Amino acid sequence: MYQNNTEMDFYPTRMNSESKIIPRTDPVVYPSSLTSLTRKQEDFFEKNGYLVFENLFSIDEVTALLDELKALSKDDSKKELPQFILEETKKDVRSIFEIHKLSEIFSRLCKDSRLVDVAQQLLGSKVYVHQSRVNLKPGFDGKEFYWHSDFETWHSEDGMPNMRAVSCSVSLTKNYEFNGPLMVIPGSHKEFVSCSGTTPDKHYKQSLKRQEIGTPDKKILEDMVEKGGIVSAKGDAGSAIFFDCNIMHGSNGNISPYPRSNAFIVFNSIHNKLITPFCGLEPRPNYIGSREFSVLDPIENFLN
Amino acid sequence: MYQNNTEMDFYPTRMNSESKIIPRTDPVVYPSSLTSLTRKQEDFFEKNGYLVFENLFSIDEVTALLDELKALSKDDSKKELPQFILEETKKDVRSIFEIHKLSEIFSRLCKDSRLVDVAQQLLGSKVYVHQSRVNLKPGFDGKEFYWHSDFETWHSEDGMPNMRAVSCSVSLTKNYEFNGPLMVIPGSHKEFVSCSGTTPDKHYKQSLKRQEIGTPDKKILEDMVEKGGIVSAKGDAGSAIFFDCNIMHGSNGNISPYPRSNAFIVFNSIHNKLITPFCGLEPRPNYIGSREFSVLDPIENFLN
Numbered sequence: 001m002y003q004n005n006t007e008m009d010f011y012p013t014r015m016n017s018e019s020k021i022i023p024r025t026d027p028v029v030y031p032s033s034l035t036s037l038t039r040k041q042e043d044f045f046e047k048n049g050y051l052v053f054e055n056l057f058s059i060d061e062v063t064a065l066l067d068e069l070k071a072l073s074k075d076d077s078k079k080e081l082p083q084f085i086l087e088e089t090k091k092d093v094r095s096i097f098e099i100h101k102l103s104e105i106f107s108r109l110c111k112d113s114r115l116v117d118v119a120q121q122l123l124g125s126k127v128y129v130h131q132s133r134v135n136l137k138p139g140f141d142g143k144e145f146y147w148h149s150d151f152e153t154w155h156s157e158d159g160m161p162n163m164r165a166v167s168c169s170v171s172l173t174k175n176y177e178f179n180g181p182l183m184v185i186p187g188s189h190k191e192f193v194s195c196s197g198t199t200p201d202k203h204y205k206q207s208l209k210r211q212e213i214g215t216p217d218k219k220i221l222e223d224m225v226e227k228g229g230i231v232s233a234k235g236d237a238g239s240a241i242f243f244d245c246n247i248m249h250g251s252n253g254n255i256s257p258y259p260r261s262n263a264f265i266v267f268n269s270i271h272n273k274l275i276t277p278f279c280g281l282e283p284r285p286n287y288i289g290s291r292e293f294s295v296l297d298p299i300e301n302f303l304n
Numbered sequence: 305m306y307q308n309n310t311e312m313d314f315y316p317t318r319m320n321s322e323s324k325i326i327p328r329t330d331p332v333v334y335p336s337s338l339t340s341l342t343r344k345q346e347d348f349f350e351k352n353g354y355l356v357f358e359n360l361f362s363i364d365e366v367t368a369l370l371d372e373l374k375a376l377s378k379d380d381s382k383k384e385l386p387q388f389i390l391e392e393t394k395k396d397v398r399s400i401f402e403i404h405k406l407s408e409i410f411s412r413l414c415k416d417s418r419l420v421d422v423a424q425q426l427l428g429s430k431v432y433v434h435q436s437r438v439n440l441k442p443g444f445d446g447k448e449f450y451w452h453s454d455f456e457t458w459h460s461e462d463g464m465p466n467m468r469a470v471s472c473s474v475s476l477t478k479n480y481e482f483n484g485p486l487m488v489i490p491g492s493h494k495e496f497v498s499c500s501g502t503t504p505d506k507h508y509k510q511s512l513k514r515q516e517i518g519t520p521d522k523k524i525l526e527d528m529v530e531k532g533g534i535v536s537a538k539g540d541a542g543s544a545i546f547f548d549c550n551i552m553h554g555s556n557g558n559i560s561p562y563p564r565s566n567a568f569i570v571f572n573s574i575h576n577k578l579i580t581p582f583c584g585l586e587p588r589p590n591y592i593g594s595r596e597f598s599v600l601d602p603i604e605n606f607l608n
Contacts, residue, residue, distance in 0.1 A: 140522055144557050177481040178534050180556065218444055222561045230482050230560060252484065253448050253557040256534060257526045 009278050011163075013156050013194040019217040022192040026163040028244060030124025030269070036117040045122060049189030049247040050231070056114055057170065057238040061303055065263065066172050068105050069134055072096060083287045085208050092138050095208065098287035099263065100132040108302035110265050115168055116298040118242055119267035122166050126295045130154070130165055130268035131288060134172070136261050142180050142254030145211070147221055149188075150266070151245040152195060152214050156279040157203065158289035163192075164272040165245040172261040175234045180254035182241065182262075185221075187228035188248035193220055199279040204288055216248070224248055270295055313582050315467075317460050317498045323521040326496040330467040332548060334428025334573070340421040349426060353493030353551040354535070360418055361474065361542040365607055369567065370476050372409050373438055376400060387591050389512050391447070397440050398447075399512065402591035403567065404436040412606035414569050419472055420602040422546055423571035426470050430599045434458070434469055434572035435592060438476070440565050446484050446558035449515070451525055453497060454570070455549040456518050457511070460503060460583045462593035467496075468576040469549040476565040479538045484558035486545065486566075489525075491532035492552035497524055503583040508592055520552070528552055574599055 010025060028046045037045075045051045073093040078084060083102060085095040099106040109115070110129050119127045150167060154160040175181040193216040200206075203213060216224075233241045243249065245266070254260060273293050277283050286292065314329060332350045341349075349355045377397040382388055387406060389399040403410040413419070414433050423431045454471060458464040479485040497520040504510075507517060537545045547553065549570070558564060577597050581587050590596065 140525075144559050146559055176534075177536065178487060178556070183482060183560070218561065221444075225561045230480075232481065250559050252482070252559055255448050255450055255554050255556055256487070257522065257529045 007161065007275055011155050011192045011194070012278070013152055014196070014198050014213065014279060016194060016196055018196045019220050020194050021220065022194050024163060024190050024192055024246065028189060029122055030164065032121045032124040034117060034121035037121050045242070045244070048186040050184050050186065050241055050243040052233065052235070053240045054235055055238050056240045059238065062172055062237045064105060064303060065109065066261070068103055069136070069172070069261065072103065073136060082285065087143070093136050095133050095135050097131070097133045099134050100129055105302065106132065106134070106263065108299060109170070109263065111296050111299045112302040113298035113300060115240070115265065116267070116296050119166050119168070122242070123164055123267065123269040125269045125271050127267040127269055128290070128293050128295055130160070130266040130290055132263070132265045134261065134263050137180055137254055137259060139179070139257040139259045140255060142260060143210070144180065144253040145251045146215050147248050147250040148211055148215050149193060149246050149248055152193065153207070154245065154289060156199060156214065157277055157281070157284050159275040159277040159283060160268065160272060161275055162272050163244070163246050165266055165268040166242055167245060168240055168242050168265045168267065169233065170240045170263040171233070171235060171237050172263060173237050173259055175260060176256065176258055177232065177234060178254070178256040179258040179260045180251045181260065182233040182249060182251055183230050184233070184243055185224045185228045185248040186231055188224045189244040189246045192246060193248070199281055201281055204284050221248070311465065311579055315459050315496045315498070316582070317456055318500070318502050318517065318583060320498060320500055322500045323524050324498050325524065326498050328467060328494050328496055328550065332493060333426055334468065336425045336428040338421060338425035341425050349546070349548070352490040354488050354490065354545055354547040356537065356539065357544045358539055359542050360544045363542065366476055366541045368409060368607060369413065370565070372407055373440070373476070373565065376407065377440060386589065396442050399437050399439050401435070401437045403438050404433055409606065410436065410438070410567065412603060413474070413567060415600050415603045416606040417602035417604060419544070419569065420571070420600050423470050423472070426546070427468055427571065427573040429573045429575050431571040431573055432594070432597050432599055434464070434570040434594055436567070436569045438565065438567050441484055441558055441563060443483070443561040443563045444559060446564060447514070448484065448557040449555045450519050451552050451554040452515055452519050453550045453552055456497065456499060458549065458593060460518065461507065461581055461585070461588050463579040463581040463587060464572065464576060465579055466576050467548070467550050469570055469572040470546055471549060472544055472546050472569045472571065473537065474544045474567040475539060475541050476567060477541050477563055479564060480560065480562055481536060481538060482558070482560040483562040483564045484555045485564065486537040486553060486555055487534050488537070488547055489528045489532045489552040490535055492528045493548040493550045496550060497552070503585055505585055508588045525552070
């Protein structure tokens with residue numbers, strides 16, 4: 001046991017023998033004086049838990065990000081870094097964490113006002129990067145990622161107190177229905193699924209490849225899908241999807257020749273800084289759940 | 305070595321160190337005096353290698369087939385039969401082969417004129433059932449099935465001389481983009497991919513769960529998809545897709561709660577009866593590649 005969290009835990013999890021639903025008490029869209037999003041977009045996000053922006057970034061911008069990524073993942077000296085997560089085969093890079101620290105251009109992407117303005121408006125405050133990563137899902141043998149709520153893990157393993165964070169996935173390749181795109185269950189963000197099991201020590205070393213603890217029972221998933229259906233994030237490279245920290249999501253494998261790469265940035269409110277993890281274990285490393293809380297000052301265009 | 309096939313082998317495979325393309329010499333649509341299909345449908349099949357019939361069977365018909373299937377797969381005494389293929393976990397039934405012999409209603413389905421007329425017209429002759437099976441892809445953990453041409457296996461392991469067979473998949477559940485539907489590469493049926501490797505003895509015991517021998521190299525698949533794209537068989541329960549014996553196809557896994565069941569029937573021309581397998585091994589059992597050659601007499605409606 002690392003140390004007990006003495007804060008009130010509104011979303012207890014991994015303490016029961018089976019999953020159960022706890023209603024969300026936190027807002028989805030926080031009050032804000034910002035005006036980048038229309039009222040209609042805010043309402044859509046409140047109801048469904050996600051928001052899609054087609055072609056938010058240009059081909060040139062995507063190309064610049066992909067070039068950087070290719071260089072990084074070909075650099076064998078870097079594969080030993082803990083930020084580099086390899087496929088179970090140990091050959092290919094599956095993800096690179098803390099990409100905003102390993103790369104200047106990705107650092108600037110995280111500050112781009114096209115992203116930060118949206119995050120600030122939804123969360124009603126200044127924001128910082130809780131986690132950043134790029135995912136490289138190769139063609140032919142990309143593995144599936146089972147249903148989960150990110151907040152469930154961030155709350156339990158990182159000590160994120162409340163649901164006041166939003167994720168953004170920027171597509172760096174075209175997302176087809178065939179290449180294992182992100183799937184979300186609309187509306188599922190309004191219920192917290194308290195999961196069964198307990199967190200093993202250093203759980204993240206396994207869970208970043210295949211998560212088994214912190215996933216809901218099948219019956220709960222069936223009910224959620226019956227209510228909300230499934231939506232997949234298809235679209236051209238350069239599109240972005242924002243999704244609530246608590247929305248249930250996952251992705252199928254990919255036997256198609258089409259690879260799937262995306263940049264993933266989690267914006268957390270500065271009023272929702274991490275505290276002691278609720279699972280009683282040591283916090284995960286900074287490159288997975290940052291404890292630096294550096295407020296983001298938006299910039300006009302990350303390439304310029 | 306079982307015995308040498310003295311027939312001319314127009315489609316040699318599993319004799320090289322890498323995949324290579326051999327142009328198809330057999331017709332795709334054979335001359336026929338039948339008129340169930342329009343000329344447009346024939347042309348579409350000739351060009352693309354598949355043909356979809358939305359809602360070919362009614363809800364009542366699908367329900368009758370599903371009820372039969374539930375009864376069969378709950379029957380633990382039957383799980384020991386070689387016709388029953390279990391998931392790698394050994395718990396769930398993945399497929400039941402020779403379903404037209406294990407079930408009266410499925411036997412009648414194979415003779416239904418809505419299917420047999422199409423097969424007879426495409427193949428320009430009377431037909432028999434080379435293989436029948438039902439696939440039960442459960443929700444949440446349905447496994448993927450990698451790209452392959454059925455003819456490659458039937459030729460090599462069953463001794464099917466020519467490309468004069470057509471498969472029909474009847475959907476018994478709704479096919480979404482999310483639950484690992486059949487994916488085909490349009491146009492790929494016009495090229496035979498001679499695969500690398502050699503056939504291990506009793507290969508079918510492994511390959512029915514996960515095929516590794518008889519699958520094309522990635523480069524060839526990339527080229528085929530670049531030329532023809534990918535089409536997935538989505539649609540309501542009761543829809544049917546016919547696809548050429550040599551079309552490249554596969555399916556992704558399924559983490560969605562939606563199960564995916566279908567009945568799969570291979571119609572082979574009576575002028576294309578099996579001979580000695582070209583791989584030099586003993587033929588596969590009758591329940592996988594039938595050597596009974598019983599000509600099908602079409603019936604009006606399988607339920608009546």
